[in-house]
Amino acid sequence: MKQYKLYFDNYFTTLRLQIELCKLGIYSVGTVRMNRLPDLIMKDAKTLQQEGYGSMDYRIVQIDGVSLCATRWNDNNVVNCLSTLYSCAPTDIVKRWSSSEKKHIQVDRPNVIKAYNQFMxxxxxxxxxxSLYIINVRSNKYYNKIIFHLIDPSIINGWLFYRRHSLLKPRVPPPPAQRGRPAIRHQSQEVNASKRRRTESFSTF
Structure with a gap:
């Protein structure tokens, strides 16, 4: 119940997951596969593409006391989002290249898509x-793939934390570069040393 907000891709997004997270006070936004919303009737991808860039359709449903907003938006491809945090309003304007008009056009973008792009x-x-340093394991046992997949992001996150921690460490500035000819510097050091000796000897009387 600390008002956390989670963003994840369509591999994880399901209705039940977002409902249970919201009951714990954790709001979430994620792209979603439409086959995970079987009872939700929305415009299909072909219809949205025929309507052109920026066309969208959305539904707001309430399940187990949790409000969810499902959004379909036509960008270069049709994007599907499910959210317990944002809705479509307010919309903003983004530029997209239109291959048919051969120029950039202004397109309405739902608020949930804007937030997802910002924090994802x-x-x-x-x-x-x-993907750059993935542990490649050939095994017919599915749990081996899950185990090594969990190891991959753990190593990456550890490396990112190490970099962040090392950047926060205080750096001692290097000593200032000495200027002048070496002979003059050596002579001035001898003068300073002789002055200290005379002061020490004078203080003993």
């Missing part, structure tokens, strides 16, 4: 880093 970068970064 961390998951995309981890996915990209994992």
């Amino acid at each position: 970068g961390g998951v995309d970064l981890v996915d990209m880093l994992v």
Whole structure:
């Protein structure tokens, strides 16, 4: 109940997951596969594409006391979002290249899509880093793939935390560079040392 907000991709997004998270005070936004919303009647992808860039359809439903907003938006492809945090309003304007008009056009974008694009970068970064150094295990046992997949992001997250921690460490500035000819610097050091000796000897009387 600390008002956490989670963003995840369509591999994880389900109705039941978002409902249970919301009951715990955790709001969530995620892209969703339409076959995971079987009872929700919305415009199909072909209809939205015929309506052009920026066309959208949405439904707001309430299940077990939790309000969810399902949104379909036509960008370069049709994007499906499920959210317990944002709805479509307010919309903003984004630019997209129109291949038919051969120019950039202004397109309405739902608020839920804007928020998802803004905060989804961390998951995309981890996915990209994992793909660079993935642990490739050939096994017919499904749980081995799950185990090593959990190891991959754990290593990546540890490395990211190490980098962040090392950047926060205080750095001692290097000593200032000494200027002047070496002979003059050596002579001034001898003068300073002789002054200290005279002061020490004078203080003993």
